[in-house]
Amino acid sequence: MLDIVIIGAGAAGLAAARRLVDKGASFRLLEAKPHIGGRVVTDSATLGAPVDLGGHWLHSPALNPLTPLVDRYLFHVKQGPEDFRVARNRAILSGPEHDECFAYVDDCFAKIAAIGDGEHDCPASALFPVRGKWHDFFEANFIAKQGVTLAQSSALDFARYVWEGDDWPILDGFGALIVRHAQGIPVELETPATHIAWGGRNGVAVETPRGTIEARAVIIAVSTGVLANEVIRFSPSLPDRKQQAIADLPLGSCNKVALGFTRNPFGDVDSMMLMPDLGATESVEFVVREGGHNIVTAMLNGPFAKELAAQGARPTADYALTQLAAIFGNDVKACVTDRIVFADWDHDPWIRGCYAAAKPGRYAARAELGLPIEHRLFFAGEAVHHCYMGDVHGAHLTGEAAAEAALAALRGE
Ligand SMILES: Cc1cc2nc3c(=O)[nH]c(=O)nc-3n(C[C@H](O)[C@H](O)[C@H](O)COP(=O)(O)OP(=O)(O)OC[C@H]3O[C@@H](n4cnc5c(N)ncnc54)[C@H](O)[C@@H]3O)c2cc1C
Numbered sequence: 001m002l003d004i005v006i007i008g009a010g011a012a013g014l015a016a017a018r019r020l021v022d023k024g025a026s027f028r029l030l031e032a033k034p035h036i037g038g039r040v041v042t043d044s045a046t047l048g049a050p051v052d053l054g055g056h057w058l059h060s061p062a063l064n065p066l067t068p069l070v071d072r073y074l075f076h077v078k079q080g081p082e083d084f085r086v087a088r089n090r091a092i093l094s095g096p097e098h099d100e101c102f103a104y105v106d107d108c109f110a111k112i113a114a115i116g117d118g119e120h121d122c123p124a125s126a127l128f129p130v131r132g133k134w135h136d137f138f139e140a141n142f143i144a145k146q147g148v149t150l151a152q153s154s155a156l157d158f159a160r161y162v163w164e165g166d167d168w169p170i171l172d173g174f175g176a177l178i179v180r181h182a183q184g185i186p187v188e189l190e191t192p193a194t195h196i197a198w199g200g201r202n203g204v205a206v207e208t209p210r211g212t213i214e215a216r217a218v219i220i221a222v223s224t225g226v227l228a229n230e231v232i233r234f235s236p237s238l239p240d241r242k243q244q245a246i247a248d249l250p251l252g253s254c255n256k257v258a259l260g261f262t263r264n265p266f267g268d269v270d271s272m273m274l275m276p277d278l279g280a281t282e283s284v285e286f287v288v289r290e291g292g293h294n295i296v297t298a299m300l301n302g303p304f305a306k307e308l309a310a311q312g313a314r315p316t317a318d319y320a321l322t323q324l325a326a327i328f329g330n331d332v333k334a335c336v337t338d339r340i341v342f343a344d345w346d347h348d349p350w351i352r353g354c355y356a357a358a359k360p361g362r363y364a365a366r367a368e369l370g371l372p373i374e375h376r377l378f379f380a381g382e383a384v385h386h387c388y389m390g391d392v393h394g395a396h397l398t399g400e401a402a403a404e405a406a407l408a409a410l411r412g413e
Contacts, residue, residue, distance in 0.1 A: 002026050002215040004406055005206045007193045007232070010038025011055075011178060011392045012380040013221035015399030017185045023407055028213055029185065030206070032192035032350045036182055039223075039351060039382075040392050042173030046341050047260040049293040050173035053343035054256075054354075055392045057167040058174070064393045066177075070170065073180045077168040078271060078291070086137060087276040087327045104134040105141055116159030123360040124158055125150035136280040143283035143302035144275070146390075147252020147354045157358035157366075162387040169271075171291045174392065192350075195233045196220075196377070204376055217406045221380040221399060224369070225251040225352025238373070245369040248362035249383045251345075251353020253306040254299055257316045258341035259324075261294040265331040276323055284323060296324060297341075306346045313342035355390035356383035370398065375409035378402040 004020060006013045009031035020027045035041065039054035058077060061067045070077050085092050086101050093101060111127055124142065128135065128150070139150055146153050170177055188210075195207035196218060204218045226232070227246045237243070266288055274286045283301035290297070298320035300308055308316050317340045324332045345351050358365050370384040380402035381395055388394030 001203060002028060002213065003410060004217050004219060004403075005030065005193075005204070005213050005215045006219045006221060007206070008032075008038065008221035008381070009036040009182075009187045009189075010221060010381070011040055011395035012382070012384075012399035012402070013038075013219070014178065014182045014185060015396040016219050016221060016380055016403040017187075017399075018182075019400045019403035020407070021185065023403070025403075025407060025410075028215070029187045030191045030193050030208060030213075031187050031189050034190050036187055036189070037175045037178050039345065039354070040175045040178045042175030042179075043341050044173060044176065046339050047258060047293075047295050047337075049291065049295060050171070050176060051258045051295065051297060051341045052170070052174050052256075053341065054345065055174045057169050059167050059388075059391050059393070060162065060164045061168050062165050063162070066393050066396060069177055069181055073177065075177050075180075076171040078171060079166070079168055081166050082273045083271060084273045085275070087274055090326050092274065092327065101134045101137060104132055105138045108135075108138045108142075112155055112159050114159075115155055118156070121154050121156040121361045121363055123151050124153045124155040127155055137275070137277045139280040140275065140278070140283040140301075143252075143281070144254070144285055144299065146357045147254050147301060148250075148357045149281065149302060152252075152357065152359070154358040154360045154363045157363035157389075160363065160387055161389060169287075169290060178392070193232050195235065197235045198374070198377055199236050202376075216410050217376045217378060219378045219380055219399075219402045219406055221395075221402070223251060223351050223353065223381060224249045224356045224383045226350060229352060231349070241368055242371075242373065245365040248359050248365035249356040249369060250359070251351075251355060252301075252357045253303065253309075253346050254301045254354035255305050255309045255316070255345055256297055256299055256341070256343045257313065257320050258295055258297040259317060259320060260337040260339050261296070261332070262335045262337060264289065264294050265335050266296075266328055274327070276327060278323075284320075286320075286324065296320070298323075309344040309346055313340050313344075316342060316344075357390075372405060372409065378406045378409075 004027040006029045197205040287297040380398040384398040385394030
């Protein structure tokens, strides 16, 4: 009998497959979409330069197990700290006002991090009974990191996220890097798992529209959004504790729209991350002219982004262009092209959001989600990692760990 079926060819599923190849185990890797990568995918065609629809930055590059791939495959990153700016009242701030704003934001993030060693959890919003002048901007920043509001997020979960150093954008595309690294791994595309029967004496039976696959174990490497919406049915049902963990780790929202320009209407701006101060809930970041390309990628975050994306690509692009024009002037409208790269992760049936954020009081759900069931159901994906949650490298590490755990179980250890 086949050793293992892996469901989902995102960063986690691909890492699990790579580990099984190295160990000589037999496996089949099923992917619902017509391409691999999941939430890490690059569009290099539409705007004539690589645009990542999802993951783009190597977070914590010194700790990140994927950093060596950049040199191995001759990819390019922009090293060093990001040029992160705030725009307020149509102007990009500099000098003391810029410093004051970011000092406030840093203090707020430090306040959340400070609770990380304890066990007491609360909504992150409860840590801020007093709102300073820059509080709305801080909250919009928080939403940009977590995909949900302060009130929707477990403070302890956020505090336990580990980040160190910088964030390096992968200029050739993070998705392209993942595809390059996956070369040689056999994947069955457009083959969604619809049902997993695990009630027999041994093994599992995974149903797909192309037939049923029997194996000794299964690694489930899909998002909690997919699991919560019962895109895959289980017989018997998953235990209550597992279902509760899935419900406690809902996906937030981060969608993207990238616009191309026929010339540079942004002055001497080059590779800038710009966040307009639009209030606590309208969380928008622009990556302006990264790598010197006349492209702006807007990241739209949180509940507001989900509503906007539901209107479609054109309204989302128009919104981004209006905000850009407010800062850089109407010239941006004169030289924008009609080509749009649009990623609506909320309404993607195989994903259903950006990354999992634990509900207040439920930071322990990640550990629960990661526990195997009866030595034959194993779980991987960004939501499972205890400190690199939400990240490509977190997903990758959980895929490797799930493969090791499944192999150990099959050996009877
Ligand atoms: C807009 C955005 C920006 C981001 N930015 C960054 C960043 O800069 N840096 C970073 O490190 N991380 C970033 N992330 C997060 C990162 O992309 C994810 O955490 C990571 O890619 C998740 O990988 P995964 O393998 O856990 O899940 P996924 O990528 O969701 O992979 C799961 C796969 O399973 C497939 N699937 C689903 N259901 C089925 C089924 N029934 N049968 C078969 N296949 C199925 C899906 O199609 C998908 O390919 C970002 C995410 C988004 C959305």
